[in-house]
Amino acid sequence: MFLRSLPLAVASAFLWTTAASAHEVPPEKQTGKLGSVTFPTSCNPAVQKDFERGVAMLHSFWYGAAEKLFTEIAEKDPSCAIAHWGYAAILMSNPLAGQGALPANAVKAQAAIGQARKAGAKTQRERDYIEAVATYYEDFANRPEKARQAARAKAYEGLAAKYPADDEAQIFAALYIAGTQSQADQTYAAYLKAAGMLEPQFKKHPDHPGAAHYLIHSYDAPPIAAKGLEAARRYAEIAPAAPHALHMPSHIFTRVGSWEESAATNLRSAAAAKANNEADESYHAYDYAVYAYLQLGRDADAKRAIEDAMKISGVSPRFVAPYAITAMPARYALERGDWKGAAALPAPTSTFPFTNAITHYSRAIGALRNGDSATAAKEAEALAAAHKALSDAKNTYWATEVEVQRLTVAAWTAHTGGNPAEGLKLMRAAADLEDSNEKHIVTPGRILPARELLGEMLIEQKQPAAALKELEASQAREPHRYRNYAASALAADMMGDRAKAREYYAKLVDLGKKSDGSRPDLVKARAFVAQK
Amino acid sequence: MRRLATLVLACALGAFAPGALADPEETDPDLAKRDEDYAAGVAAVKAKSWSEAVAKLKVAERRNPDSADLHNFLGFSYRNLKQFDLAFTHYKRSLAIEPRHRGAHEYIGEAYLMTGDLASAERHRDLLKGICLLGCEELADLEKAIADYKKKP
Numbered sequence: 001m002f003l004r005s006l007p008l009a010v011a012s013a014f015l016w017t018t019a020a021s022a023h024e025v026p027p028e029k030q031t032g033k034l035g036s037v038t039f040p041t042s043c044n045p046a047v048q049k050d051f052e053r054g055v056a057m058l059h060s061f062w063y064g065a066a067e068k069l070f071t072e073i074a075e076k077d078p079s080c081a082i083a084h085w086g087y088a089a090i091l092m093s094n095p096l097a098g099q100g101a102l103p104a105n106a107v108k109a110q111a112a113i114g115q116a117r118k119a120g121a122k123t124q125r126e127r128d129y130i131e132a133v134a135t136y137y138e139d140f141a142n143r144p145e146k147a148r149q150a151a152r153a154k155a156y157e158g159l160a161a162k163y164p165a166d167d168e169a170q171i172f173a174a175l176y177i178a179g180t181q182s183q184a185d186q187t188y189a190a191y192l193k194a195a196g197m198l199e200p201q202f203k204k205h206p207d208h209p210g211a212a213h214y215l216i217h218s219y220d221a222p223p224i225a226a227k228g229l230e231a232a233r234r235y236a237e238i239a240p241a242a243p244h245a246l247h248m249p250s251h252i253f254t255r256v257g258s259w260e261e262s263a264a265t266n267l268r269s270a271a272a273a274k275a276n277n278e279a280d281e282s283y284h285a286y287d288y289a290v291y292a293y294l295q296l297g298r299d300a301d302a303k304r305a306i307e308d309a310m311k312i313s314g315v316s317p318r319f320v321a322p323y324a325i326t327a328m329p330a331r332y333a334l335e336r337g338d339w340k341g342a343a344a345l346p347a348p349t350s351t352f353p354f355t356n357a358i359t360h361y362s363r364a365i366g367a368l369r370n371g372d373s374a375t376a377a378k379e380a381e382a383l384a385a386a387h388k389a390l391s392d393a394k395n396t397y398w399a400t401e402v403e404v405q406r407l408t409v410a411a412w413t414a415h416t417g418g419n420p421a422e423g424l425k426l427m428r429a430a431a432d433l434e435d436s437n438e439k440h441i442v443t444p445g446r447i448l449p450a451r452e453l454l455g456e457m458l459i460e461q462k463q464p465a466a467a468l469k470e471l472e473a474s475q476a477r478e479p480h481r482y483r484n485y486a487a488s489a490l491a492a493d494m495m496g497d498r499a500k501a502r503e504y505y506a507k508l509v510d511l512g513k514k515s516d517g518s519r520p521d522l523v524k525a526r527a528f529v530a531q532k
Numbered sequence: 533m534r535r536l537a538t539l540v541l542a543c544a545l546g547a548f549a550p551g552a553l554a555d556p557e558e559t560d561p562d563l564a565k566r567d568e569d570y571a572a573g574v575a576a577v578k579a580k581s582w583s584e585a586v587a588k589l590k591v592a593e594r595r596n597p598d599s600a601d602l603h604n605f606l607g608f609s610y611r612n613l614k615q616f617d618l619a620f621t622h623y624k625r626s627l628a629i630e631p632r633h634r635g636a637h638e639y640i641g642e643a644y645l646m647t648g649d650l651a652s653a654e655r656h657r658d659l660l661k662g663i664c665l666l667g668c669e670e671l672a673d674l675e676k677a678i679a680d681y682k683k684k685p
Contacts, residue, residue, distance in 0.1 A: 099566070102566060103566070103567070103568070141594075141595065142594050142595070143594070143595065144594070144595050144596060144597050144598070146598075384666075388669075391668075394601050394635075396600075396630065396633075400632070403666075406666055407665060407666065410665075410666055426665065429665055
């Protein structure tokens with residue numbers, strides 16, 4: 001925790017140095033802190049410590065390292081059948097992602113399960129663990145992932161019931177129950193059932209990586225996110241050696257708008273990822289940190305984080321780094337209302353249409369709010385081309401996100417071009433469409449939330465009551481945002497509701513208490529709150 | 533089917549709905565990379581080998597019953613085999629999974645025209661109008677198909 005009080009550059013340098021020295025040793029050989037796991041086995045006592053470390057890695061989704069470790073254990077002690085269980089469990093990949101094991105990995109896992117059965121586990125409990133993971137891979141080629149997930153959850157629930165004193169069984173059962181959560185179920189029944197099993201485990205084992213980690217995932221939905229705060233605060237401290245443990249808590253911090261905590265943990269994550277030569281993960285963490293700083297009005301810190309991020313070299317062909325590289329400067333301009341800066345963002349260069357779209361969208365919004373409709377029209381054309389490329393490629397998710405951006409640009413084009421009714425119609429369509437599409441985990445939030453922009457447009461059209469309604473609706477999905485509070489305060493003030501205006505200005509002042517003070521609405525908010 | 537080639541590019545990027553994930557790349561499930569039968573089915577569609585496409589896609593369907601694109605491809609294959617009942621079943625399944633699937637709206641609309649059901653084709657055109665507020669190729673194509681249909685004696 002002391003790192004939070006250090007200047008950023010010093011903290012980054014410190015983490016770079018310490019993690020860089022650790023990097024000389026491959027992850028599966030490192031001895032960094034991964035939390036406390038107790039998993040008795042009948043294996044040779046010489047491999048027991050490594051086995052429990054492998055299980056700890058499994059709990060922190062550190063798949064590559066754990067796969068190597070379980071393989072080594074099975075080589076060292078061929079009679080250690082439960083090591084094959086660990087290997088097969090690793091190959092199921094993230095059970096919460098919904099994608100499941102790759103077919104090639106299913107073949108490897110089935111072979112491992114075969115070896116486990118052949119090795120003959122010495123205890124019934126170990127044999128039951130092996131059969132529980134085997135249910136997932138059974139008839140793999142002919143079952144959809146949902147059926148595999150359901151079978152796995154049922155098998156692990158059975159395991160947990162048979163061994164009520166086995167806390168690992170309870171924790172794994174909860175994970176796999178959470179893995180059956182349907183996106184369509186807004187009651188979050190599976191998540192909450194899992195959380196109900198995990199809460200007592202977390203109390204009993206406050207240093208267990210799985211209990212904390214899975215609680216975060218079980219509460220990773222807007223209406224229940226606040227319940228995950230304690231686990232989020234603990235997880236990074238439980239397993240700081242696992243890169244995922246440093247970043248994952250910020251998903252909850254972002255959901256609830258806990259920006260100081262999000263920035264702090266993401267800077268740690270960015271530095272750790274840098275030290276492990278994981279450039280994509282480092283960019284990803286920096287983007288979350290920049291987003292958090294901008295909500296706090298800590299513009300200088302945001303700028304410094306962007307500059308640090310841009311010093312990273314070596315990215316993979318994945319879209320994570322291009323997304324962050326494009327999003328960070330766009331956020332920096334738009335969140336501060338720097339329309340001129342947004343319109344002048346450098347040309348995008350990635351091969352991903354949806355990351356390039358961020359720049360076209362930001363330039364268009366900047367241009368329109370700066371009175372330059374000609375530039376906006378060109379950017380709208382580029383957005384249409386990006387949308388077509390994504391639609392042709394059947395990339396439905398990102399095509400929808402870019403469609404929201406297109407609708408938003410068309411809305412502000414109509415609004416600023418003398419057609420306010422058409423502007424509102426299109427902006428409302430953009431907001432409704434965005435609400436129907438879950439935020440992608442690559443981003444802490446949309447570059448600007450569409451419903452918040454609908455609120456801003458309504459303010460410009462002198463409809464403050466309608467504006468406040470939209471802004472407050474936006475707060476439910478994207479809480480504690482600087483621009484939202486500023487607009488909400490303005491709308492309330494325009495309505496003549498000074499009490500509500502004061503409430504929102506006070507929230508803005510609180511949010512910006514560590515701001516460098518350069519934003520005009522913060523100056524206004526302080527003055528308003530200071531009035532008798 | 534002007535956009536057949538681009539439809540086949542589905543393999544390049546894939547569609548998804550992100551959930552409670554850990555690594556952003558986990559949301560790039562590119563079905564064609566993950567499922568050999570799906571990839572073979574799409575290749576067969578590209579080659580206009582409709583029976584082969586159906587055979588492969590039906591196997592892939594066992595593992596991916598909730599893929600709107602897979603059902604759209606199946607609908608298209610059955611349409612070309614003149615098995616319209618099955619084509620409609622799969623187009624409707626595609627739209628039940630993804631109500632804003634522009635391609636499925638266009639193709640089911642065209643299938644309705646092929647079976648003489650103008651009213652149903654126009655219903656899907658109207659739905660596309662609500663989806664494509666800024667215009668789209670699928671809407672333009674279906675509108676043209678409806679106009680051509682109306683010109684027929």
